[in-house]
Amino acid sequence: MFIYHTIAEVRRYVREARSIGQSIGLVPTMGYLHEGHLELVRQAKKRCDKVIVSIFVNPTQFGPGEDLERYPRDLDRDARLSEGVGADVIFNPPVAEMYPAGYCTYVDVERITEHLCGQARPGHFRGVATVVTKLFNIVRPDVAFFGQKDAQQALVINRMVADLDMDLEVVTVTTVREPDGLAMSSRNVYLEPEQRRAALALSRSLRRAEEVFQAGERDAARIRQLVIDMIKKEALLEIDYVEIYSHPELEPIDQIEGPALLALAVKTGRARLIDNTVLR
Template sequence: MRIFHTIAEIREFVRQARADGHSIGLVPTMGYLHEGHLELMSQAKKQCDTVIISIFVNPAQFGPGEDLASYPRDLDRDAGMAETVGVDAIFNPGVEEIYPSGYCTYVDVERITDRLCGASRPGHFRGVATVVTKLFNIVKPDYAFFGQKDAQQVLVIKRMATDLNMEVEVVTVPTVRERDGLAMSSRNIYLDPAQRQAALSLNRSLKRAAAEVRAGERDAAKIRQLVIDIIKAEPLAEIDYVEIYSHPDLEPVEAIKGPALLALAVKMGRARLIDNIILHV
């Protein structure tokens, strides 16, 4: 496995892989890898000849007061983990490599970014869309792999790739969870033991909601309130949002008639945790 820090280096690596007839898979990350990331990489290895991961803590997607400075970083640890699943190369650029002096071009995906995390974190998806566009242009992958845990992010990137005629297939990989059901996240390290236990209410509420839909409940407001009540029973939990939208177009729904995304964001101390489930009728 090789590690590259410049755009010129990773482009030359890709050029050589293409010359060998290889298909290219890309897994964009911000590092501090966990089993969820490794699952993305494993899926990429099954589907692609050459797998590249990016490790870049993207300042453009952090808002004022968010955890940009404290976001966990450990390249040696990440490289060791990536190598265990057969990753071929890591692209680990510095901020100045991605956003050189005078940088002033950004990508905005409208409408589907003004709700859920987009409403709570203004400008977040502008930063995500911009850096992913740059990564797609730099690496030119055939496939790019993203986790369902970041459901809105996946929909934004798929919309962007379609609208801008990008020659990449965006692959969604199911959420990877801890044995007790907590969705894996690099931010889970912020949780103390009591918060970690309280965080289990997120997945518990989603499973209960899915069970109610299977039993015949179709009222989105009732399902939403059920989730809120379960999470609010934990004193350490501070709800950012619990919402239900149609999937994949993210339109408001009153009655669940087709696939619907039930998504939530909850603060536990320093950690802001997100999770979701697609409700099927």
């Protein structure tokens, strides 16, 4: 496995692979890999001849007071894990390589970024769309892989790819969970034992919402309130949002008549955790 830090190195590798007819898969990450990331790499390896994992803590998607400086980083660990599941390249550029002096171009995806994390974290998705566009232009992948845990992000990327006629396929891979149901996240490392125990209310509440939906409940407000009430039973959890929108349009709905995204964000201690399910 190769570790590259410059755009020129990655482009040279991709040119050589394509010259012999090999396909390219891209797994964009911010590093500190967990089993969810590794499953993306496995899926990419099934589909593509060569798999490139980008590891870049992207400053443009962090807002003031967020955890940019303390976001967990460990390239040696990430390299071992990536190689263990078949990655061929890690692309780990410094900030100056991605945003050189004088940089002033950004990508905005409208409407579906107005709710959920887009509302809670202004500017976040502009940063996401910009860095992913840059990665797509650098790597020129045939297929790019994202996790369902970041459901809104996956929808934003799909919308951007469609709207800008980008020549690649986007694959969204099912959320990978711990045995007790907690969605895997690099930010789980922030959790103290009691906070982690309390955080299980997220997946429990989503499962309960799925159960009442399958039993026939279609009132979005009642399902949303059920989730809120379950999370509020845990004193260590502070709700950022619990919302239900149409999927994939992310339009407000009162009655669930088609696929709907039930998404939530909760804070506990230093961690902000997100999770979701699609009711269909």
